[in-house]
Amino acid sequence: MARAVTTQRKAINTTFAWIIGLLIFFPILWTILTSFKTEAQAISDPPIFLFFDWTTENYSTVMERSNYGRFLWNSIIIAGGSTILGIMIAIPAAWSMAFVPSRRTKDILLWMLSTKMLPAVGVLYPIYLLFIQLGLLDNVYGLTFILMLINLPIIVWMLYTYFREIPAEILEAARMDGAGLKSEILYVLTPMAIPGIASTLLLNFILAWNEAFWTLNLTAAQAAPLTAFIASYSSPEGLFYAKLSAASTMAIAPILIMGWFSQKQLVRGLTFGAVK
Amino acid sequence: MGQISLNQVTKSFGDVQVIPPLDLDINEGEFVVFVGPSGCGKSTLLRLIAGLEDTTSGNIAIDDKDATALPPAKRGLAMVFQSYALYPHMSVRKNIAFPMKMAGIDEASQKAKIEAAASALNLTDYLDRKPGQLSGGQRQRVAIGRAIVREPAAFLFDEPLSNLDAALRVGMRLEIMELHEKLKTTMIYVTHDQVEAMTMADKIVVLQAGVIEQVGSPLELYHKPRNRFVAGFIGSPKMNLIDGPEAQKHGAATIGVRPEHLSVSKTEGLWEGTVGVAEHLGSDTFIHVHNTGLVDMMTVRITGDIEVRHGDKIYLTPDSTQIHKFDAQGLRQE
Amino acid sequence: MATKASRSAARLMMAPAVILLLGWMLVPLTMTVWFSFRTYLPLRGGDQGWTGFDNYVRFVTSSSFWPAVTTTLIILGSVLVITIVLGVLLAILLDQPMWGQGVVRILVIAPFFVMPTVSALVWKNIFMDPTNGLFSHLWRLFGAEPVSWLSDAAIPSIVMIVSWQWLPFATLILLTAIQSLDSEQLEAAEMDGASPLSRFAYITLPHLGRAITIVVLIQTIFLLAIFAEIFVTTGGAFGTRTLSYLIFQRVLESQNIGLGSAGGVYAIILANIVALFLMRIVGKNLDN
Numbered sequence: 014m015a016r017a018v019t020t021q022r023k024a025i026n027t028t029f030a031w032i033i034g035l036l037i038f039f040p041i042l043w044t045i046l047t048s049f050k051t052e053a054q055a056i057s058d059p060p061i062f063l064f065f066d067w068t069t070e071n072y073s074t075v076m077e078r079s080n081y082g083r084f085l086w087n088s089i090i091i092a093g094g095s096t097i098l099g100i101m102i103a104i105p106a107a108w109s110m111a112f113v114p115s116r117r118t119k120d121i122l123l124w125m126l127s128t129k130m131l132p133a134v135g136v137l138y139p140i141y142l143l144f145i146q147l148g149l150l151d152n153v154y155g156l157t158f159i160l161m162l163i164n165l166p167i168i169v170w171m172l173y174t175y176f177r178e179i180p181a182e183i184l185e186a187a188r189m190d191g192a193g194l195k196s197e198i199l200y201v202l203t204p205m206a207i208p209g210i211a212s213t214l215l216l217n218f219i220l221a222w223n224e225a226f227w228t229l230n231l232t233a234a235q236a237a238p239l240t241a242f243i244a245s246y247s248s249p250e251g252l253f254y255a256k257l258s259a260a261s262t263m264a265i266a267p268i269l270i271m272g273w274f275s276q277k278q279l280v281r282g283l284t285f286g287a288v289k
Numbered sequence: 290m291g292q293i294s295l296n297q298v299t300k301s302f303g304d305v306q307v308i309p310p311l312d313l314d315i316n317e318g319e320f321v322v323f324v325g326p327s328g329c330g331k332s333t334l335l336r337l338i339a340g341l342e343d344t345t346s347g348n349i350a351i352d353d354k355d356a357t358a359l360p361p362a363k364r365g366l367a368m369v370f371q372s373y374a375l376y377p378h379m380s381v382r383k384n385i386a387f388p389m390k391m392a393g394i395d396e397a398s399q400k401a402k403i404e405a406a407a408s409a410l411n412l413t414d415y416l417d418r419k420p421g422q423l424s425g426g427q428r429q430r431v432a433i434g435r436a437i438v439r440e441p442a443a444f445l446f447d448e449p450l451s452n453l454d455a456a457l458r459v460g461m462r463l464e465i466m467e468l469h470e471k472l473k474t475t476m477i478y479v480t481h482d483q484v485e486a487m488t489m490a491d492k493i494v495v496l497q498a499g500v501i502e503q504v505g506s507p508l509e510l511y512h513k514p515r516n517r518f519v520a521g522f523i524g525s526p527k528m529n530l531i532d533g534p535e536a537q538k539h540g541a542a543t544i545g546v547r548p549e550h551l552s553v554s555k556t557e558g559l560w561e562g563t564v565g566v567a568e569h570l571g572s573d574t575f576i577h578v579h580n581t582g583l584v585d586m587m588t589v590r591i592t593g594d595i596e597v598r599h600g601d602k603i604y605l606t607p608d609s610t611q612i613h614k615f616d617a618q619g620l621r622q623e
Numbered sequence: 624m625a626t627k628a629s630r631s632a633a634r635l636m637m638a639p640a641v642i643l644l645l646g647w648m649l650v651p652l653t654m655t656v657w658f659s660f661r662t663y664l665p666l667r668g669g670d671q672g673w674t675g676f677d678n679y680v681r682f683v684t685s686s687s688f689w690p691a692v693t694t695t696l697i698i699l700g701s702v703l704v705i706t707i708v709l710g711v712l713l714a715i716l717l718d719q720p721m722w723g724q725g726v727v728r729i730l731v732i733a734p735f736f737v738m739p740t741v742s743a744l745v746w747k748n749i750f751m752d753p754t755n756g757l758f759s760h761l762w763r764l765f766g767a768e769p770v771s772w773l774s775d776a777a778i779p780s781i782v783m784i785v786s787w788q789w790l791p792f793a794t795l796i797l798l799t800a801i802q803s804l805d806s807e808q809l810e811a812a813e814m815d816g817a818s819p820l821s822r823f824a825y826i827t828l829p830h831l832g833r834a835i836t837i838v839v840l841i842q843t844i845f846l847l848a849i850f851a852e853i854f855v856t857t858g859g860a861f862g863t864r865t866l867s868y869l870i871f872q873r874v875l876e877s878q879n880i881g882l883g884s885a886g887g888v889y890a891i892i893l894a895n896i897v898a899l900f901l902m903r904i905v906g907k908n909l910d911n
Contacts, residue, residue, distance in 0.1 A: 018719075018720045022720075023719075023720050023721055023722065026716070026719040026720065026721040027721040027722045027723065029716060030716050030717060030719070030721050030724075030727045031723065031727060033713065033716065033727075033731075034726075034727040034728075034730035034731050035730060037730060037731050037733075037734060037787070037790070037791070038730040038731070038733050038734075040734070040742070040745060040746065040749075040750065040787070041733055041734065041737065043749065043757065044745050044749065047749060056755040059760060059764065060757060060760055102639050102640050102643065103640060105636030105637070105639070105640075106636060106637045106639070106640035106641070108633075108636060109632075109633035109634070109636045109637040110633075110637065112629075112633075113629050113630055113632075113633035115630070115633075119906060121637070121641065123902050123905065123906055124644075125640070125641075125644055126898075126902065126905065127895070127898055127902065128644050128647060128648045130844050130894050130895065130897075130898035130901075131648065131652075131891065131894065132847065132848050132867060132887070132890045132891055132893075132894045133848060133850075134848065134850070134867040134870045134871050134874075134887060134890055135652075135655055135870070135887035135888065135890045135891040135894075136651035136652060136654075136655055136887065137870075137871065137874050137875070137883075137887070138654075138655070138658065138874045138875075138880050138883060138884060138887075139650070139651035139652075139654035139655055139658075140651055141874075141875070142654070143650075143651070143654075162643060162644065162647040165640060165643065165644060166644065169640055194629075194632055219736060222738065223736070223737075223738040223739060225738060225739040225740050225850065225851035226848070226850045226851070229740075229850070229851060229854065230871075230875065239738065240738050240739070240740045240851070241740075243738065243740040243741050243744060244740045244744070244851070244854070244855055246744055254748060254749055254755065257744060257745070257748060257749070258745075258749070261741045261744065261745055264738060264741055265736065265737050265738060265741055268736045268737075268738070269733055269736050269737075271736075272732065272733070272735065272736035273729050273732070273733075273736075276728070276729070276732055276795065279732075279735075279795060280795055280796050280799045283792065283796070283841065284796060284837050284841065
């Protein structure tokens with residue numbers, strides 16, 4: 014890569030890449046633009062790209078009509094709760110596997126991964142039944158717990174790959190300095206692994222936020238997060254493109270921003286460290 | 290304080306016994322160096338003393354109290370690691386304070402001790418920096434500072450100088466020796482560098498394959514190596530070890546002559562050979578001599594300079610009072 | 624490399640994660656297997672007892688089984704081909720020197736972060752709607768008759784939506800793999816007189832082999848389970864009923880738990896076959 018490239022060549026690359034990039038991004042851009050149009054302009058033929066009467070009316074309509082705040086709050090609780098709970102369970106497990114490896118460590122890691130591969134539809138009814146029995150159907154906490162279980166293997170796995178990069182000598186130094194296990198993890202390991210823990214948090218928040226099997230099948234009015242709320246637009250009446258766009262924009266905007274921050278870690282997290 | 294004794298200590302990893310039963314006594318205030326080729330078990334032995342590894346059998350006592358089952362934190366020892374193992378997210382001040390924080394020492398006495406350690410180690414100006422902003426030598430001093438404030442019964446050093454460049458290494462070596470003079474605390478120091486061992490130790494423990502080959506002062510090891518291994522390992526350049534008829538003349542299976550105990554002549558001498566490479570250091574000259582009919586290559590060390598060329602004929606004569614004799618088992622004969 | 628104390632601490636600290644995942648795996652799995660051997664219709668008489676392998680036989684002999692298998696394979700295969708081919712090209716393009724590389728990367732990756740229900744709905748309505756969709760405007764602009772995408776060309780439409788979602792994933796991973804290629808290797812090949820095309824064929828592509836395998840395996844596992852995209856767009860109509868959607872319908876819509884569970888067992892076995900290959904690659908990687 015340490016080689017000079019002609020300006021012309023670079024210009025061609027740039028043009029080409031930008032055209033393709035914008036093409037791929039276009040559906041999102043168009044949705045965002047549509048969210049600021051009136052319903053009439055949203056479906057006008059020919060379509061209006063930029064020169065329409067910008068309005069934020071759709072946003073206020075969506076907020077008022079559909080109790081948007083509640084769905085948003087459910088999404089935050091479910092995605093945030095499952096991620097934090099998962100991290101709390103995963104940190105000690107990842108510590109064990111990274112710093113006290115045994116012959117079985119690899120098997121345990123792979124087995125954990127295999128639970129992630131379990132097709133949800135294969136266990137849909139048992140979970141459904143258990144949720145009814147336990148009164149957890151349409152309950153935020155039940156869903157939080159399920160999503161925590163789904164993402165736990167990825168969390169353990171990501172933390173494990175990050176922890177392995179921390180030299181064991183530093184933890185041993187802490188032990189020599191008189192730290193017990195709790196202090197070792199709290200004062201030495203965790204602060205050192207902050208970047209890794211942060212990207213694990215971020216990626217799993219994104220995955221939980223976008224999860225659309227259990228959130229659709231285990232919720233109704235009470236615990237529905239944004240995924241279910243958006244799905245409820247699939248059979249609407251009348252003109253609604255602008256409002257749909259506004260609701261969609263609100264549902265994806267926070268995640269897009271988080272996703273852009275975590276793109277580097279994304280690869281490691283999603284390939285279980287097999288591609289770095 | 291600072292007396293450590295190992296009694297019939299063994300260590301196995303799975304089925305592999307890396308340390309066969311081993312006894313060792315380290316006296317209070319001693320500077321003990323564990324030396325040996327890599328993989329000889331010297332670091333494992335240090336980690337057993339530290340408590341970072343369990344002994345498979347046997348006992349370790351620190352100040353006459355059984356410490357075999359104590360976790361590292363409770364043994365009252367401090368360790369300086371090869372990689373320094375500083376906490377990268379903490380400032381130098383916090384690094385040094387960490388053991389005291391763990392011990393629950395109050396802030397005021399922590400501060401006093403940090404100041405004292407920092408000024409002793411020339412770190413006062415760097416207290417608020419992170420380890421990443423320090424040079425190798427400074428990091429090493431922080432690691433030592435962190436060990437000092439613990440006021441340990443003994444300091445353990447695990448190849449602490451191997452990550453430093455040659456010039457810094459000599460400087461740090463002196464600093465550690467001075468520290469020992471000042472604190473008079475027991476120090477156990479692991480290295481594969483026999484020069485470090487010779488210059489620093491009160492007592493050297495030579496290890497090979499987990500077995501102690503010899504324990505003694507540097508000069509004891511130099512003058513009276515107990516076996517062929519120690520003879521070959523201690524001293525630089527290496528001792529010339531000669532087997533066969535020449536050794537039998539001395540009633541031994543092997544004889545050893547250190548390079549500095551051979552005299553050189555261009556005209557006459559006991560052994561004849563040709564000059565290979567000559568390394569001129571100015572103060573000394575090392576000559577590699579071939580075709581002696583005794584060994585492949587014999588090394589000679591001469592004080593000062595000598596005019597020899599590659600291929601010259603040369604005569605060597607050993608100092609007869611400095612010939613080491615070893616029997617068929619490799620053990621020293623007197 | 625540790626002491627007995629730390630080993631027992633390690634076991635203790637691993638326990639919550641292991642126990643939770645063990646429960647998560649065993650409890651529902653056992654229940655699914657149990658139901659799969661019973662006639663169980665919660666709305667029509669409840670649990671009517673043991674039926675042996677009837678459900679397994681009925682599931683594969685039902686008229687909807689083979690179409691579902693075909694649909695699943697078509698969607699899976701098309702999406703894999705599209706995302707891998709375009710992903711490799713895109714990754715190579717993004718690896719070239721250019722202005723604003725970071726921004727282009729962000730634009731390309733964005734679709735992956737869009738929640739599946741949103742992308743399904745946006746595509747269904749704003750783009751593919753036959754009267755008001757952007758595509759219909761475009762078709763009319765060229766004087767063509769607008770297409771009812773999700774009924775007349777349902778499978779290609781779904782392939783398109785899903786490919787749009789997964790192309791960023793493939794691109795990102797392949798780009799990471801390309802960037803890990805030692806540039807000296809390419810320079811050495813250039814010195815040896817290899818043309819750009821043969822450099823790609825003999826060096827870049829083999830280097831990408833592993834990354835491509837991983838993308839294929841991971842996408843397969845996720846694509847076998849796609850749900851929201853079908854749920855929101857066609858609800859399984861117009862030939863878009865995949866195997867997992869079929870199981871979903873048997874379980875929750877027609878409430879034939881026994882039959883659905885038998886289907887679930889098939890799905891689990893299928894996923895495990897794919898997972899096994901993935902595990903081997905990941906496992907090998909763990910050893911280094």
